[in-house]
Amino acid sequence: xxxxxxxxxxxxxxxxxxxxxxxxxxxxxxxxxxxxxxxxxxxxxxxxxxxxxxxxxxxxxxxxxxxxxxxxxxxxxxxxxxxxxxxxxxxxxxxxxxxxxxxxxxxxxxxxxxxxxxxxxxxxxxx
Amino acid sequence: xxxxxxxxxxxxxxxxxxxxxxxxxxxxxxxxxxxxxxxxxxxxxxxxxxxxxxxxxxxxxxxxxxxxxxxxxxxxxxxxxxxxxxxxxxxxxxxxxxxxxxxxxxxxxxxxxxxxxxxxxxxxxxxxxxxxxxxx
Numbered sequence: 001x002x003x004x005x006x007x008x009x010x011x012x013x014x015x016x017x018x019x020x021x022x023x024x025x026x027x028x029x030x031x032x033x034x035x036x037x038x039x040x041x042x043x044x045x046x047x048x049x050x051x052x053x054x055x056x057x058x059x060x061x062x063x064x065x066x067x068x069x070x071x072x073x074x075x076x077x078x079x080x081x082x083x084x085x086x087x088x089x090x091x092x093x094x095x096x097x098x099x100x101x102x103x104x105x106x107x108x109x110x111x112x113x114x115x116x117x118x119x120x121x122x123x124x125x126x127x
Numbered sequence: 128x129x130x131x132x133x134x135x136x137x138x139x140x141x142x143x144x145x146x147x148x149x150x151x152x153x154x155x156x157x158x159x160x161x162x163x164x165x166x167x168x169x170x171x172x173x174x175x176x177x178x179x180x181x182x183x184x185x186x187x188x189x190x191x192x193x194x195x196x197x198x199x200x201x202x203x204x205x206x207x208x209x210x211x212x213x214x215x216x217x218x219x220x221x222x223x224x225x226x227x228x229x230x231x232x233x234x235x236x237x238x239x240x241x242x243x244x245x246x247x248x249x250x251x252x253x254x255x256x257x258x259x260x261x262x263x
Contacts, residue, residue, distance in 0.1 A: 018153040021200040062210030
């Protein structure tokens with residue numbers, strides 16, 4: 001049975017490191033991929049999730065370790081799991097990020113491609 | 128700056144914005160933790176949904192991570208509890224009573240102080256420095 005296709009549009013980034021830890025929006029997309037054939041469209045500051053980075057350091061507050069979100073690792077996991085990750089090229093330009101600096105496997109695209117993607121997916125979710 | 132508890136200054140951090148919106152809460156926690164580490168006194172005043180950070184019902188850890196079952200993630204309540212335990216005489220974590228009741232976040236954990244809203248200005252006046260963060 002083929003899974004139904006869903007497109008997650010993510011534009012708000014960094015929504016609470018200490019609160020979310022692992023449970024951030026890319027984790028949600030990865031979790032949903034078990035039930036849906038997920039694609040992601042990153043735009044706005046969320047395009048920064050598609051940049052390869054070093055693993056974030058663990059934060060200690062009050063002597064308690066707080067694991068910071070590892071967005072970039074999860075973006076790589078999405079690609080590895082078969083989620084098509086699109087990255088808004090205009091957003092990259094606005095932030096001064098070169099496409100060549102993106103992590104492997106993600107797809108920079110002009111915003112005009114978004115309308116076609118919406119047509120290709122049964123569900124479009126703003127997450 | 129002298130870092131002994133006796134000479135430390137009093138810092139008031141107003142955490143007005145809601146959690147899960149930005150890295151505001153993380154910033155506030157880090158500021159408070161560092162100020163305590165340097166020997167200062169800190170009062171954290173939470174308004175709006177920031178009052179939910181210390182709900183007793185949060186328990187010690189977040190729900191299990193379905194993608195990494197064996198990992199444990201600390202709840203915000205546990206983080207605040209640890210901060211209070213590390214500096215019981217120098218950290219006060221206050222909950223705006225009005226916001227708490229408005230949001231229904233009344234099941235607060237032990238150790239925090241539910242405080243009448245009008246006391247905010249009084250605490251502000253008593254502080255050597257203050258920083259109010261976020262938009263209610």
